[in-house]
Amino acid sequence: EAQVTQNPRYLITVTGKKLTVTCSQNMNHEYMSWYRQDPGLGLRQIYYSMNVEVTDKGDVPEGYKVSRKEKRNFPLILESPSPNQTSLYFCASSLGTGSYNEQFFGPGTRLTVL
Amino acid sequence: DAKTTQPNSMESNEEEPVHLPCNHSTISGTDYIHWYRQLPSQGPEYVIHGLTSNVNNRMASLAIAEDRKSSTLILHRATLRDAAVYYCILRFGLDDKIIFGKGTRLHILP
Numbered sequence: 121e122a123q124v125t126q127n128p129r130y131l132i133t134v135t136g137k138k139l140t141v142t143c144s145q146n147m148n149h150e151y152m153s154w155y156r157q158d159p160g161l162g163l164r165q166i167y168y169s170m171n172v173e174v175t176d177k178g179d180v181p182e183g184y185k186v187s188r189k190e191k192r193n194f195p196l197i198l199e200s201p202s203p204n205q206t207s208l209y210f211c212a213s214s215l216g217t218g219s220y221n222e223q224f225f226g227p228g229t230r231l232t233v234l
Numbered sequence: 235d236a237k238t239t240q241p242n243s244m245e246s247n248e249e250e251p252v253h254l255p256c257n258h259s260t261i262s263g264t265d266y267i268h269w270y271r272q273l274p275s276q277g278p279e280y281v282i283h284g285l286t287s288n289v290n291n292r293m294a295s296l297a298i299a300e301d302r303k304s305s306t307l308i309l310h311r312a313t314l315r316d317a318a319v320y321y322c323i324l325r326f327g328l329d330d331k332i333i334f335g336k337g338t339r340l341h342i343l344p
Binding site for chain 2: 124155162163164165179210212220222223224225226227228
C-alpha cells in the first residue's frame with residue numbers, strides 16, 4: 121500500500137532533550153515536506169526537500185533541522201526542543217516538484233514538550 | 235500570507251450538493267489551484283486540483299472562474315463522512331513552498 125509513515129505517533133519529552141521524528145514514503149517520491157499544525161494557525165511548512173541532499177526552509181524553520189540522505193526518508197530533528205514546539209506534525213510527499221503534483225500526508229505525530 | 239480566502243465554516247444537509255468557495259485574487263498564470271481536506275484526527279488528503287479548466291474526479295468537481303480569481307469545490311452529494319476542514323491552496327511553480335490557509339470547516343447535518 122502506498123503510504124507515508126511517521127514515527128512516533130505520540131511523544132512527550134522535556135525541554136532540551138534532542139529528538140528525531142522519522143518520516144518514510146514508499147512511493148519513490150522526490151518531494152518531501154514537514155508541516156506543523158497549531159490551533160488558530162493552521163498548517164505551516166517547516167522544511168521541504170526537492171530531492172536527495174536538497175533541502176530548503178519553509179515558513180517556520182527555526183528550531184528544526186532536516187536531512188535527506190535517501191529518497192524515501194526525511195527525518196525531522198529537534199536539537200533542543202522547547203515548549204513552543206509542542207504541536208501536531210505532518211510529513212508529506214509528492215511525486216515531483218511541479219505545482220500540479222498532489223501531496224500525500226502521513227498520519228501525524230503529536231509532540232508535547234514539557 | 236495564505237493568498238486564498240475561504241469562509242470559516244459552512245453547513246450542509248446530508249445527501250445535498252455542497253459548494254465551497256475560494257477567492258484567490260492575486261493568482262498568477264502558473265499557479266495551480268489545489269484542494270485538500272482534513273478529516274478529524276487525520277492528516278490532510280488530496281481532493282482535486284486544476285489550472286484553468288473545470289475538473290472532475292471521483293471525489294468532487296472543481297469549477298474555476300474564467301478570470302481564475304476564484305474557484306468552487308463541489309461535493310455532489312454530501313455524506314457525514316465529508317465533514318472536514320477543506321483547504322484551498324495555490325501551488326506556484328518554481329518555489330515549492332506550500333501555504334495552507336485556515337480552511338473552511340464543513341458541517342454535515344443528518
